[in-house]
Amino acid sequence: MMENNFLTFINNDITNKKEILNSLPTKTKSNKKKINKLIEEYKEKYHEYRNTTRNYLLAKAKSFTINEIKPKNNLSEKLENLEYVKFLLNPINSYFEKMSFDSLFYQLNNYDNIDFKKLNEIINSLIDKFQIAGISLVSEDFNYTTYVNDYMKVFLQKRVNVDTDAYEELNRTFEEIYWVNPSIIEQIELNFRKLIKAHAKKFEMYIEKLKEDALNKNNIKNYDDCLLKLSELRKEIYLDNEETLTDIIDKAKNREIDISHYLEGSKVRAQAFDSLVPPNANFEDVIDSLEKLLQNINEYNDYIFFSPVFIKFKEEYESLLNMKEDIKLESLVDEINKKESDLDRINKRIDNKYLNKISILNDNKKLKLKANLKAKELYDLYKKLDFLKFKYKVKKLISSTMTVSDVLHLYYSYDYFKKKMIEDAFQISDYDEVIKLSEKFDLFAMNPLNIICNGVPIFQDYDIAKIIVNRYRLENINVTIDDLNPDNLDQIRNKINLILRINKINKCNISVEKIWFIVEVDKIISKENVSSEF
Amino acid sequence: MNEENVVNFDLSLLNLNELIEVYNNISDFEEFLNNKIIDEEEDNDGE
Numbered sequence: 001m002m003e004n005n006f007l008t009f010i011n012n013d014i015t016n017k018k019e020i021l022n023s024l025p026t027k028t029k030s031n032k033k034k035i036n037k038l039i040e041e042y043k044e045k046y047h048e049y050r051n052t053t054r055n056y057l058l059a060k061a062k063s064f065t066i067n068e069i070k071p072k073n074n075l076s077e078k079l080e081n082l083e084y085v086k087f088l089l090n091p092i093n094s095y096f097e098k099m100s101f102d103s104l105f106y107q108l109n110n111y112d113n114i115d116f117k118k119l120n121e122i123i124n125s126l127i128d129k130f131q132i133a134g135i136s137l138v139s140e141d142f143n144y145t146t147y148v149n150d151y152m153k154v155f156l157q158k159r160v161n162v163d164t165d166a167y168e169e170l171n172r173t174f175e176e177i178y179w180v181n182p183s184i185i186e187q188i189e190l191n192f193r194k195l196i197k198a199h200a201k202k203f204e205m206y207i208e209k210l211k212e213d214a215l216n217k218n219n220i221k222n223y224d225d226c227l228l229k230l231s232e233l234r235k236e237i238y239l240d241n242e243e244t245l246t247d248i249i250d251k252a253k254n255r256e257i258d259i260s261h262y263l264e265g266s267k268v269r270a271q272a273f274d275s276l277v278p279p280n281a282n283f284e285d286v287i288d289s290l291e292k293l294l295q296n297i298n299e300y301n302d303y304i305f306f307s308p309v310f311i312k313f314k315e316e317y318e319s320l321l322n323m324k325e326d327i328k329l330e331s332l333v334d335e336i337n338k339k340e341s342d343l344d345r346i347n348k349r350i351d352n353k354y355l356n357k358i359s360i361l362n363d364n365k366k367l368k369l370k371a372n373l374k375a376k377e378l379y380d381l382y383k384k385l386d387f388l389k390f391k392y393k394v395k396k397l398i399s400s401t402m403t404v405s406d407v408l409h410l411y412y413s414y415d416y417f418k419k420k421m422i423e424d425a426f427q428i429s430d431y432d433e434v435i436k437l438s439e440k441f442d443l444f445a446m447n448p449l450n451i452i453c454n455g456v457p458i459f460q461d462y463d464i465a466k467i468i469v470n471r472y473r474l475e476n477i478n479v480t481i482d483d484l485n486p487d488n489l490d491q492i493r494n495k496i497n498l499i500l501r502i503n504k505i506n507k508c509n510i511s512v513e514k515i516w517f518i519v520e521v522d523k524i525i526s527k528e529n530v531s532s533e534f
Numbered sequence: 535m536n537e538e539n540v541v542n543f544d545l546s547l548l549n550l551n552e553l554i555e556v557y558n559n560i561s562d563f564e565e566f567l568n569n570k571i572i573d574e575e576e577d578n579d580g581e
Contacts, residue, residue, distance in 0.1 A: 005543070005547060005548070006543035006544075006545055006547075006548060006556055007548055007552045007555060007556045007559075009543065010556050010559055010560060011559060014559060014563045017563075018566070021570060026572060029574060032572045032573075032574045033574060035570075035572055036571055036572060036574065039567050039570055039571055042567055043564060043567050043568075046560055046563055046564050046567070047564065049560050050557065050560045050561060050564065053545070053553075053556060053557045053560060054557065056545045056553070057553055057554075057557060060553070513550055514550070516550070517550040517553070517554070520554045521554075524554075524557060
């Protein structure tokens with residue numbers, strides 16, 4: 001009787017063939033030859049079966065694949081433009097941050113983490129910034145100390161002719177200076193700071209021009225208009241970046257998700273639906289709520305991650321709420337100006353003419369040491385001034401109703417202080433780690449879907465988990481305080497994503513079973529490709 | 535013994551689970567056969 005069910009046939013055939021092979025004698029050489037011949041026959045047949053079956057599986061899997069065509073858009077370009085306008089118009093920082101001098105000085109401060117090439121790249125960038133504002137720097141501008149002048153003279157010469165010889169000469173010059181004066185990099189920074197101060201008006205005018213051009217080019221009225229447009233655009237991008245069916249299938253193939261959990265009858269699926277989908281609810285409404293819940297949880301997760309920053313901010317600045325006196329910068333600025341005049345006088349006494357006279361050489365040595373000490377004092381004063389300026393800014397912005405969003409925006413606007421805060425709050429000194437967290441911070445601060453942070457005051461204790469739980473309890477969605485425990489957030493997110501993905505799959509007129517099948521076939525093909533390599 | 539060709543069977547009668555199962559069973563049996571091959575040069579009693 002011909003059995004038309006191939007599976008039944010194969011199972012029976014395998015059983016029979018195994019019985020036959022087990023029953024045959026294996027003692028003699030001719031016995032063995034006979035068995036092996038039979039095995040070869042069976043192998044040939046089953047190879048044919050496997051090929052045919054595999055081809056059928058492939059064709060069937062292919063028939064399920066849906067071609068999703070994502071329309072090309074220029075959303076990223078639009079975003080880049082708007083972010084740039086926002087950056088220029090930011091009302092809370094100055095030309096110093098807008099020219100990214102603060103970011104470059106942060107890098108310079110971490111010179112123990114950068115190589116010589118990078119150091120010169122930073123110096124080049126600084127000079128370029130002057131250039132684009134219409135200021136051409138020459139070696140006479142670099143006179144903070146004689147050491148700075150020695151190095152920058154060579155640097156400026158070599159800047160134009162960038163070749164290996166030039167680089168080696170620069171390296172040699174730096175080496176010579178460094179062993180006599182290890183503070184050379186700090187002094188280069190001081191020199192640039194002095195030059196920035198001297199050309200402040202020019203930089204301000206340059207930034208004003210950039211602002212005007214950006215407003216006109218992008219048809220934006222003002223800062224608030226820019227924020228509004230950015231918020232709308234980011235929401236558009238968020239929807240555009242939503243997981244597609246192809247994304248889900250790829251994740252299933254890469255084992256990022258376990259598609260078997262998505263099948264009806266899976267305990268994991270049942271549990272997710274039981275806790276998060278109220279019975280008899282309108283499924284579309286539930287999906288809407290779950291999408292919002294996921295955003296809230298993501299925001300809460302970021303908030304928890306950066307809570308050391310908020311705690312540190314409170315510790316450092318809460319006292320400013322009750323501080324009546326203004327923060328005075330003038331005396332520190334005056335002190336710096338006076339010390340820089342003193343330094344100028346010392347430098348002028350250094351004799352560069354009669355260097356064959358021992359007395360001149362000795363005097364010069366003493367003067368250069370004196371200059372170094374003065375420069376060190378100035379370096380500390382500048383750092384003090386930076387912090388005082390920031391404190392001054394914080395005092396202007398601070399109030400009892402200051403929100404977490406306000407703090408995010410503050411540090412987002414001051415790259416140098418954001419990174420310093422991250423070092424402090426997270427107790428990290430690894431440069432790359434700080435940069436990584438800084439980028440993560442920016443993404444958090446820029447997220448227009450933040451809704452919780454906009455309402456949480458920084459100086460009060462809010463139980464955000466409870467706020468979220470109560471909000472969704474109103475819709476009979478059972479997310480618990482335990483679900484929102486930072487250690488458990490991944491679990492609740494996985495549950496929500498499972499439901500959202502199932503909804504996506506159903507909307508695309510495919511089933512979870514078909515996706516499971518596509519994944520299984522993909523496994524089979526991969527395995528075959530691996531074995532064929534050997 | 536009748537040797538059946540796959541063409542005699544309608545694979546579309548199998549559901550998705552069964553399709554994967556039949557492939558895996560075929561593949562497993564091939565592995566079984568590979569392991570069953572006997573070394574003919576091995577010394578043994580009687581010839």
